[in-house]
Amino acid sequence: MIFENIPEIRYAGPASKEPFSFKFYDPEKIVLGKPMREHLPFAMAWWHNLGAAGTDMFGSSTADKSFGAEPGTMEHARAKVDAGFEFMRKLGIKYFCFHDADLAPQAESLAETERRLDEIADYIAQKIDETGIKALWGTANLFGDPRYANGAGSSNSADVFCFAAAQVKKALDLTVRFGGRGYVFWGGREGYETLLNTDVGLEQENIAALMRMAVEYGRSIGFKGDFYIEPKPKEPMKHQYDFDAATAIGFLRRFGLDKDFKLNIEANHATLAGHTFQHELRIARESGMLGSIDANQGDMLLGWDTDEFPFDVYDTTMCMYEVLKAGGLTGGFNFDAKNRRPSYTPEDMFLGYILGMDSFALGLLKAAAIIEDGRIDGFVAARYASWREGVGKKIREGKATLPELADYARSLGKPAAPGSGRQEQLESILNSILFGM
Numbered sequence: 488m489i490f491e492n493i494p495e496i497r498y499a500g501p502a503s504k505e506p507f508s509f510k511f512y513d514p515e516k517i518v519l520g521k522p523m524r525e526h527l528p529f530a531m532a533w534w535h536n537l538g539a540a541g542t543d544m545f546g547s548s549t550a551d552k553s554f555g556a557e558p559g560t561m562e563h564a565r566a567k568v569d570a571g572f573e574f575m576r577k578l579g580i581k582y583f584c585f586h587d588a589d590l591a592p593q594a595e596s597l598a599e600t601e602r603r604l605d606e607i608a609d610y611i612a613q614k615i616d617e618t619g620i621k622a623l624w625g626t627a628n629l630f631g632d633p634r635y636a637n638g639a640g641s642s643n644s645a646d647v648f649c650f651a652a653a654q655v656k657k658a659l660d661l662t663v664r665f666g667g668r669g670y671v672f673w674g675g676r677e678g679y680e681t682l683l684n685t686d687v688g689l690e691q692e693n694i695a696a697l698m699r700m701a702v703e704y705g706r707s708i709g710f711k712g713d714f715y716i717e718p719k720p721k722e723p724m725k726h727q728y729d730f731d732a733a734t735a736i737g738f739l740r741r742f743g744l745d746k747d748f749k750l751n752i753e754a755n756h757a758t759l760a761g762h763t764f765q766h767e768l769r770i771a772r773e774s775g776m777l778g779s780i781d782a783n784q785g786d787m788l789l790g791w792d793t794d795e796f797p798f799d800v801y802d803t804t805m806c807m808y809e810v811l812k813a814g815g816l817t818g819g820f821n822f823d824a825k826n827r828r829p830s831y832t833p834e835d836m837f838l839g840y841i842l843g844m845d846s847f848a849l850g851l852l853k854a855a856a857i858i859e860d861g862r863i864d865g866f867v868a869a870r871y872a873s874w875r876e877g878v879g880k881k882i883r884e885g886k887a888t889l890p891e892l893a894d895y896a897r898s899l900g901k902p903a904a905p906g907s908g909r910q911e912q913l914e915s916i917l918n919s920i921l922f923g924m
């Protein structure tokens with residue numbers, strides 16, 4: 488055992504003062520007809536939880552993530568598997584997300600890297616058989632290696648593109664082997680630093696070509712899940728092509744990829760794009776493309792991707808409202824989050840996940856309460872009532888003409904008024920649902 492001092496984490500209720508317990512995440516509790524665990528398929532992010540040790544631009548690691556083995560060795564790769572499965576089992580987490588590069592150290596040659604991945608995959612597959620824990624999604628790290636400095640699918644070099652293709656193929660093999668529900672493309676380097684050296688048209692066509700080949704190959708090896716784009720506007724590149732949900736949806740439709748792809752929406756990426764988390768979820772939901780969620784949050788005082796554990800219950804509530812309205816996710820909730828640098832002990836790893844899981848459980852309870860209360864949905868329905876009858880209905884059905892509507896407007900005799908939007912009243916209702924007894 489790696490986390491010897493940490494017990495299995497159980498539900499103890501909101502009044503509990505026991506740090507190693509859930510205050511709101513009660514897996515078997517029925518919410519709107521379904522147990523919480525089904526509403527909330529949580530996943531562990533391999534890279535942050537088992538890899539991130541607190542290094543930043545100004546300082547080295549604060550946390551020890553060696554798990555008793557020498558970092559950079561296959562022994563360490565195995566120790567991470569042991570730590571990860573023990574961690575997930577103790578928290579009752581049923582899924583994990585991974586990049587190929589998170590699983591085993593990269594070797595000099597692609598062939599040796601792939602051999603190492605196969606070796607560790609055998610070990611992971613054994614753990615999957617023992618525990619029933621599976622992959623939520625897999626992905627290829629197409630941003631860390633220097634060869635991807637100008638992008639992967641969007642690289643100026645066809646040889647670099649082929650390396651990316653090899654990695655995507657292998658990551659798909661692993662995702663299928665680990666029972667993954669999805670496969671992610673996060674285009675961290677798919678963008679540009681300056682337009683002076685960039686052929687945007689060629690780069691976008693090539694990214695689409697890589698995605699199309701991934702779909703063809705994935706389906707040929709029996710992958711039945713969804714492919715996802717994870718939008719992010721910038722960082723590491725100055726501009727990334729998958730800027731936000733609307734941009735990614737337009738891209739997928741332009742290249743005919745929208746039947747196989749959905750979106751993986753990350754809270755911190757939404758705010759970097761100048762949107763709220765709920766905005767991105769709503770745009771994805773309205774297009775039938777809300778697939779999965781990277782559950783974290785940013786810091787409004789810092790302008791970058793801080794990947795904090797979710798804590799803001801307004802955000803998790805409105806997130807869960809969108810998820811409930813979408814009828815759930817085909818993916819799940821991946822904690823793409825890391826402890827703050829000064830929270831460097833193994834206990835902090837658990838405390839971060841307890842915070843995140845409780846914040847989403849509380850959000851689920853409150854979102855269900857908003858729906859059951861009905862005042863907000865009722866207000867929205869009433870606000871658009873004019874579209875369900877008379878002239879509004881005719882317009883919605885596509886049966887109206889401009890001259891006809893002009894005649895109608897003239898016949899009204901008084902200026903048309905939209906009616907109050909009642910924003911303050913609605914915000915007050917939200918507060919009373921969140922904090923009222």
Ligand code: XUL
Binds near residue numbers: 626673717719781823
């Ligand atoms: C980076 C990010 C990635 C993706 C997977 O901002 O969110 O970790 O989730 O590559």
Ligand code: CO
Binds near residue numbers: 673823
């Ligand atoms: Co992410």
